[in-house]
Every structure is written in structure tokens, then in C-alpha cells.
Amino acid sequence: MIADLAADQGVWGPGPGDGAAVGAAWEALRTVMDPEIPVLSVVDLGMIRGVEAGEGGRLRVRLSPTYSGCPATGIIALEVARALDAAGFPNAEVVTEVAPPWTTDWISPAGLDRLRESGIAPPPRGAGKRALVAPEERIACPRCGSTDTEVISAFGSTACKALHRCRSCLEPFDSFKCI
Known part of the structure; x- marks a missing residue:
């Protein structure tokens, strides 16, 4: 089986x-x-x-x-x-x-929710194939939902995450990189 x-x-x-x-x-x-x-x-x-x-x-x-x-x-x-x-x-x-x-x-819908709940912006669906050729997408803040965010560092707490800052709530957050 x-x-x-x-x-x-x-x-x-x-x-x-x-x-x-x-x-x-x-x-x-x-x-x-x-x-x-x-x-x-x-x-x-x-x-x-x-x-x-x-x-x-x-x-x-x-x-x-x-x-x-x-x-x-x-x-x-x-x-x-x-x-x-x-x-x-x-x-x-x-x-x-x-x-x-x-x-x-391949991250499950529940996994995407858990990332967001823990303060990590999850990757959008279908982004993996676009990651190398698409213009930079706006990442929504997992705390307040604002898309007025900026990249602070291409590398966050792990190699698979980037560090961002929300300009609305001023909180820093990791975003899961699209692979």
C-alpha cells in the first residue's frame, strides 16, 4: 500500500x-x-x-x-x-x-495557518515556480495584515526565511521564502 x-x-x-x-x-x-x-x-x-x-x-x-x-x-x-x-x-x-x-x-493549509499564527508570513500558493522570475511580491504582515512591509534582510532566523518589517504596526517578522 x-x-x-x-x-x-x-x-x-x-x-x-x-x-x-x-x-x-x-x-x-x-x-x-x-x-x-x-x-x-x-x-x-x-x-x-x-x-x-x-x-x-x-x-x-x-x-x-x-x-x-x-x-x-x-x-x-x-x-x-x-x-x-x-x-x-x-x-x-x-x-x-x-x-x-x-x-x-507542499505546505498544508493547516501548516500555512500555523505559520501565520506564530508570526511568520506564509508563502503564497503557486509562488515557488514564480520566485526566480517574478517581481518581488508584497508580503502581508502576519500580525496586522498590512502589505505596507519592507525587507530588512534576505536571511531571517533560518536560511529558508527572510526578515521583514511592517510599516503599519512597526513589528519585525520572518517570511517563509518561496521555493
Whole structure:
């Protein structure tokens, strides 16, 4: 059995007809938080490409890093294996896949909401493909909603975020970069 990207929703999760083991694995994976953005799970981020149950119930989890040089990828893979072990899947295989490359469009709607609630401006849908060629888009302040914002630094608290300031409420905030 395999659970993959729900193409119509743009989010990852178990599909209809997936077995109990695969569903339990997805629940365990929802507890693995990104170490650099701890308000999001690896499922919310769309880093889990799929969960497959093979012979004997052995699981294979396909993990996609947010970018190929992400320093947290090894730790995330370890935490995924630990969560699966704690959920009763001690021999789960975690495989890193880099193609196709991860995109911010894979962040779940709940993940986008959690970013905003934590003071991080989420990336707009469909922005990943436009990021390299489109003119700079106005980023809305996650605190007051104003689009009267400015970039302070192309790099925020992590490499995947930029630092902005809202000219309306004067608060600084990170924005998740479009990838």
C-alpha cells in the first residue's frame, strides 16, 4: 500500500484504502516537528512524500528535504525513525528523495495557518515556480495584515526565511521564502 500526494489538495497524507499500519505511521509522523520551525510537523511541511507498507508490515517512508543543503535533514530523518519506532514500527526505512524538489506549495493549509499564527508570513500558493522570475511580491504582515512591509534582510532566523518589517504596526517578522 502507498499513501502519496493528494494531487487535488496539494497536501500529503494517507489515501483511501490505506491500511491501519500506514494510517498509524502518518499519525506518528505528525508528531515530528521541524527543528527550525517547531510549529510545523514534517507532514505539515509536505516533507513526507509517501508511506508504503511492504511484506511483513515493514514500512518505507519517503522524506524530501526542504532544500538539498538543509542542515536539519539528518536530524529530521532520525526523528522520523524514532517516532515510527515508538509507534511500533522498529524496522521502518526512511529514504531521502530530492527529485522532484520540495516546494513551498507542499505546505498544508493547516501548516500555512500555523505559520501565520506564530508570526511568520506564509508563502503564497503557486509562488515557488514564480520566485526566480517574478517581481518581488508584497508580503502581508502576519500580525496586522498590512502589505505596507519592507525587507530588512534576505536571511531571517533560518536560511529558508527572510526578515521583514511592517510599516503599519512597526513589528519585525520572518517570511517563509518561496521555493
